[in-house]
Amino acid sequence: MNAYDNAMRQLEKASQLINLDKDVLAKLSAPERVIMASLPVKMDDGSLRIFQAYRVQYNSARGPYKGGIRFHPQVDLDEVKALAFWMTIKCAVVDIPMGGGKGGVVVDPKSLSLAETERLSRAWIRAFKPVIGPEIDVPAPDVYTTPQIMAWMADEYGQLAGKPSLGVVTGKPLEYGGSKGRDVATATGGFYVLSEAIKEKDLEPKKSQVAIQGFGNAGSVMAKLLFKAGYKIVALADSKSIIYNDKGLDIDKVFEYKKNSGALSGFENSKEISKEEFFALDVDILIPAALENQISKDNADNIKAKIVLELANGPTSPEADEILYNKGILLVPDVLANAGGVTVSYFEWLQNISNNYWSEEEVDSELRERMIPSFQAILQMAKEHKTDLRTAAFMLALARIESASKIRN
Secondary structure, three states: OOHHHHHHHHHHHHHHHOOOOHHHHHHHOOOOEEEEEEEEEEOOOOOEEEEEEEEEEEEOOOOOEEEEEEEEOOOOHHHHHHHHHHHHHHHHHOOOOOOEEEEEEEOOHHHOOHHHHHHHHHHHHHHHHHHOEOOOEEEEEOOOOOHHHHHHHHHHHHHHHOOOOHHHOOOOOHHHOOOOOHHHHHHHHHHHHHHHHHHHOOOOHHHOEEEEEOOOHHHHHHHHHHHHOOOEEEEEEOOOOEEEOOOOOOHHHHHHHHHHHOOOOOOOOOEEOOHHHHHOOOOOEEEEOOOOOOEOOOOHHHOOOOEEEOOOOOOEOHHHHHHHHHOOOEEEOHHHHOOHHHHHHHHHHHHHHHOOOOOHHHHHHHHHHHHHHHHHHHHHHHHHHOOOHHHHHHHHHHHHHHHHHHHHO
């Protein structure tokens, strides 16, 4: 089953539970607009290559479309449609007045030089300029796109528009309209949600053992936040290996070691374990912060954690969701757990269009004010309807989208 089919299954399940208006359901069953373009890019050797590119604008009932652009060889339309739908849900979950969108280019970014990457980024803006803009559709970074790429895109849009337009994309460098706190927002938002979830499971930070899969931006920042708060992190996984120490890992030393060696493997007083062993660890909190489809019907039965916090997008299959719920495991879904990123992207957009920039403390305070009430509202919905948090999050989001749709009509 592909990602879009999964997304539509989630929509169907939640819509039945809240008896979603059939017209709203019909609108959410397909994107409002799908735009495809062929991007001609002059390569460093003088040859011309054509790259397939997409922008899916899923739903704008609550405001301008919002969502990242990924550069990846496996980008396909069904994936981009699913991600755009999930962005629609994610923005509504944290009550951001924006809709959902997503973009992509079919490319292996590692095969491009810096100059070729810049030309591709600018070509994307030239192709999609008629359908994006600060009041229409606001892209952001995603897989293999960076603040530098966003800066090139904002600059290209400004040149075409004949005026500076920083609010056209978010995730830009601080020097060019970016927001303080954006680089750590995904993990910070997840940390605030986890701080509420542990109360629900009667856990205490200093007595809680944690395993984190993924040591990229989200996973590594989360590891730092948890370590500082007194949690015991016993297992860490990067793309090459998984290290384990039942006494706890010193995260400051892990960072230093990874910086010097480029890997987790071989870190002092740790042993390497398999992926199967990792998911079966007797820990309190499991944080998938890497790739999608990591927890499936094949390994969900082995999970012993009391809380699973999805910092990654789509790490748990629908079948695994059901298994974990029946085991009494509290799964905090990606549409809430990693929504700190889009929340601070929204703050960046607000700062750009008002030309009024916030301190790190202001960003952090506003983020907390979005994440904690969102978790509490979803938890309440789950208890009332005796369902899992993912379904409750979808129910809450769909109710908000339905309200906006009806007011507009």
